[in-house]
Amino acid sequence: MAYSDQVIDHYENPRNVGKMNDKDSNVGTGMVGAPACGDVMRLQIQVSDEGVIEDAKFKTYGCGSAIASSSLVTEWVKGMTLDEAAELKNTKIAEELALPPVKIHCSVLAEDAIKAAVADYKEKQAK
Amino acid sequence: MDIKQNYFEFLGLPESYQLDKQALSERTRELQKTLHPDKFAHLADHERRLSVQYTAYLNEAVATLKSPLTRAQYLLSLKGEDTYSESSVQLDPMFLMQQMELREAVEDITDADDPDAAVEEMYAEVAEQKQVFQVEFQTLYDQADYPAAAITVRKMQFIYKLERDVEALEDKLYD
Numbered sequence: 001m002a003y004s005d006q007v008i009d010h011y012e013n014p015r016n017v018g019k020m021n022d023k024d025s026n027v028g029t030g031m032v033g034a035p036a037c038g039d040v041m042r043l044q045i046q047v048s049d050e051g052v053i054e055d056a057k058f059k060t061y062g063c064g065s066a067i068a069s070s071s072l073v074t075e076w077v078k079g080m081t082l083d084e085a086a087e088l089k090n091t092k093i094a095e096e097l098a099l100p101p102v103k104i105h106c107s108v109l110a111e112d113a114i115k116a117a118v119a120d121y122k123e124k125q126a127k
Numbered sequence: 128m129d130i131k132q133n134y135f136e137f138l139g140l141p142e143s144y145q146l147d148k149q150a151l152s153e154r155t156r157e158l159q160k161t162l163h164p165d166k167f168a169h170l171a172d173h174e175r176r177l178s179v180q181y182t183a184y185l186n187e188a189v190a191t192l193k194s195p196l197t198r199a200q201y202l203l204s205l206k207g208e209d210t211y212s213e214s215s216v217q218l219d220p221m222f223l224m225q226q227m228e229l230r231e232a233v234e235d236i237t238d239a240d241d242p243d244a245a246v247e248e249m250y251a252e253v254a255e256q257k258q259v260f261q262v263e264f265q266t267l268y269d270q271a272d273y274p275a276a277a278i279t280v281r282k283m284q285f286i287y288k289l290e291r292d293v294e295a296l297e298d299k300l301y302d
Contacts, residue, residue, distance in 0.1 A: 031223040035281035036213040038288020040227050061230040061292075105213040116220075 003064050004098035010068035015075050018057040020044040028121025030113040034105060039066045043113035045077060045085070047121055053077050053085055058113075065103040069093050069110035077114060086118045128158070130181060133205055134188035144202060144265045146192060158185050195257070196287050199264050199280050208273045210280045218281060226285050233292050237300070246297050253290045260286065 003011070022029040022044065030043045039062030046055040056074035060067045072093055077085045093099075093107035128137065135142040138154045162185065167178040191197045200210045232249065239245040260283045267276035 029220075031220040031227070033218050033223045033226065033285060034213060035218075035284040036211070038285050038291075040223055040230060040285070042224075042227055059227065061227065 006097045007064050007068040007099070010071040010097070011064040014058075014067055014071045016055075016057050016071065017059060019059060020046060020055075020057050025124055026121075028117040028119075028124065030116030030118075030120060032109055032112045032116055034062070034066070034109050036105075037062065037066075039063065039106070039109060041066060041070050041109055041113045043070055043073065043110070043117050045114075045117045045121060047082065051082050053080050053082070062109075063103075063106065065097065065099055065106035066109060068097050069099075069107045070113060072096060073110045073114050082118050082121065085114055088114055128161070128181070130184045134192055134201060137184065137188055138192070140192075142202070142205065144199065144261075144268050146198065151189070151192065155185065155189050195261050196280070196283050199261075199268070199276070199283065202268060203273055203277055203280060206273045208277045210277050210284075218278070222282060222285075226289070229289055230292065233289070233296055236296055242300055246293060246300070249293045250290075253286060253293065256286045256289075257283070 019042075020027045020029075024046075026047050028045045028047060031041070032043075033040045039060065041058065041060045041062065043058045044056065045053045048054050056077050058070040058074050060070045073088065076088065088111060090104070090107040090111035093110055094104050097107070099107055130137070133142070138151065138158070140147065140150060140154065159182075162178050162182045164175070164178060164182075167175045191201050203210055229249075229252065236242050236245040236249065260279055264276055264279045264283070267273075267279060
């Protein structure tokens with residue numbers, strides 16, 4: 001199966017790979033995994049006092065589509081409010097990356113990851 | 128013998144996670160003998176086709192039951208619990224964090240002072256985690272808590288993936 005140019009671009013030049021301190025109160029961390037392929041994804045956001053995502057980082061162990069999906073999400077969510085980020089749909093990711101049907105679950109994983117990061121941040125703030 | 132039977136029935140083994148390996152290989156040999164194509168050579172196409180079909184089913188059954196992971200998945204599928212599809216399951220973040228650290232550790236092996244020792248250490252970790260999850264699965268399965276057993280299988284899948292990563296790295300190191 002051939003990867004689309006968009007996937008190859010993100011795979012070869014992943015944006016925002018890295019790690020934030022998950023103990024920081026302004027950082028939200030989303031950890032998700034896909035058992036069938038054993039992929040693990042960590043997506044982190046740094047949020048301003050106004051509830052805007054200032055920075056995002058990811059680390060993914062998985063196939064090219066999973067890496068590209070998470071890389072793309074970190075690009076997209078920068079500048080978004082938490083609510084906007086939580087509403088991000090996997091279909092948009094899949095469309096942008098031209099993912100074939102068998103790789104749709106990779107975009108679902110990235111959607112789950114950003115949702116988990118937003119939820120983690122909100123939970124921290126509520127404390 | 129009937130391919131409508133499940134793998135355990137087909138092989139005449141009890142439907143349980145504990146596998147009698149000796150009984151499995153004995154039964155496999157017996158069935159292979161019974162199904163040997165030579166015995167069907169003089170028969171009609173229909174029978175010959177059946178012997179091929181049964182042999183394929185036997186191979187499938189043996190491969191599935193031999194691996195502790197696919198045996199667990201198969202047992203659960205007989206109880207109506209699907210662990211094959213890529214459904215989105217919420218796994219404990221601590222577990223995922225640990226898996227991520229292990230993958231990072233595998234990645235770092237290439238630069239380790241003693242990569243051989245680091246690979247061995249990682250295999251030991253894989254073996255230990257497999258053991259833990261197999262015991263956990265056995266317990267939950269015996270208690271008929273299939274949804275919880277399914278979560279354990281999901282976790283087991285990550286360990287098998289970790290093992291494949293270590294194997295791939297080892298191949299690279301010795302190339």
